[in-house]
Amino acid sequence: MSKTSRTSITMPSSANKGAIIEIRAIAQHDMESGFRYTESGKLIPRDIIQVFTCSYNNVEIFKADFFSGIGANPLVIFTTIATETGTLEFKWAGDNGYEAINQARITVS
Amino acid sequence: MNINYPPKMQRRDWLKRIQKIGFIALGSWFSPSLVFAKQEDADEAIKTITGGATIKDGRVTLVIPPLVENGNLVVLNVSVDSPMTADNYVKAIHVVAEGNPYPNIFAAYFSPRSGTANLTTRVRLADSQRVWAIAQMSDGSFWRGSAETLVTLSACTEMV
Numbered sequence: 001m002s003k004t005s006r007t008s009i010t011m012p013s014s015a016n017k018g019a020i021i022e023i024r025a026i027a028q029h030d031m032e033s034g035f036r037y038t039e040s041g042k043l044i045p046r047d048i049i050q051v052f053t054c055s056y057n058n059v060e061i062f063k064a065d066f067f068s069g070i071g072a073n074p075l076v077i078f079t080t081i082a083t084e085t086g087t088l089e090f091k092w093a094g095d096n097g098y099e100a101i102n103q104a105r106i107t108v109s
Numbered sequence: 110m111n112i113n114y115p116p117k118m119q120r121r122d123w124l125k126r127i128q129k130i131g132f133i134a135l136g137s138w139f140s141p142s143l144v145f146a147k148q149e150d151a152d153e154a155i156k157t158i159t160g161g162a163t164i165k166d167g168r169v170t171l172v173i174p175p176l177v178e179n180g181n182l183v184v185l186n187v188s189v190d191s192p193m194t195a196d197n198y199v200k201a202i203h204v205v206a207e208g209n210p211y212p213n214i215f216a217a218y219f220s221p222r223s224g225t226a227n228l229t230t231r232v233r234l235a236d237s238q239r240v241w242a243i244a245q246m247s248d249g250s251f252w253r254g255s256a257e258t259l260v261t262l263s264a265c266t267e268m269v
Contacts, residue, residue, distance in 0.1 A: 020224035020225060021224075033210075033211075033233065033264075035210045035211070056222070059222075061220060061222045061223065062217070062218065062219065062220075062223060063217070063218040064215055064216065064217040064218070064228075065215060065216040065217075066215050067211055067213045067214055067215060068209075068210070068211045068233070069204075069206060069209050069211060069213065069214030069215065069232050069233050069234075070214060070215055070230065070231070070232055070233070071181060071182045071183070071230075071231040071232055071233050071264075072181070072182070074230065074231070075229075075230060075231050076217075076228065076229075076230050077228065077229035077230070078217070078223065078227070078228050078229075079223055079224045079225045079227060080222055080223055080224055081222050081223070081224040083222070
């Protein structure tokens with residue numbers, strides 16, 4: 001797996017103050033479990049995303065630890081309360097120095 | 110008199126063959142338990158999460174399809190019944206599978222700003238099994254819920 005890859009965020013661009021918004025975050029990644037063998041019988045080493053974090057105006061609001069049991073191209077759907085206008089930053093980090101960052105803006109009225 | 114022997118020999122051959130098939134069948138029955146984590150591993154993982162604290166049943170709803178065709182990508186939804194206020198919220202949800210080579214699937218950390226303790230993701234399931242979701246509340250108590258599923262095509266073990 002390369003050092004970084006494509007990611008995508010789906011969330012509303014505007015919301016009323018105090019509303020619960022749904023965020024879908026997906027990263028392109030093989031999530032090699034470390035339990036598979038090649039045809040010649042060699043174990044394929046683990047290569048997964050380990051941590052996903054989401055911060056809202058630099059305050060961490062959600063974090064998830066991934067293990068081998070998460071499927072390829074990990075998708076996370078979670079919620080948060082729209083508190084103020086600003087930027088949400090999403091960060092994925094994993095094995096072999098993998099890191100991906102994505103941002104999304106939200107206008108709260 | 111001699112006419113009777115050949116059929117008897119055949120019968121013995123048949124019995125031997127059936128015995129062989131029986132051993133093969135037994136072999137395939139035992140090997141998965143060696144490859145996959147056993148229930149004890151899952152219990153051990155749960156114990157590590159809770160630190161030995163008692164876990165109460167309820168409040169946690171885990172939804173996975175009861176019949177899965179392909180264990181590589183199974184949609185899993187977990188939600189916890191909680192007001193999610195500053196003094197009463199869900200701190201973390203851990204999902205543990207009894208039949209996977211590595212029992213822990215994921216851990217998600219919430220805060221009162223989450224609004225709801227609801228999460229959807231896609232997981233791998235190596236076998237037909239029971240999956241547990243353990244929720245840690247802000248008051249330190251643990252609650253659990255589970256779901257059972259049948260997997261026809263297993264993840265993890267296939268060749269590349």
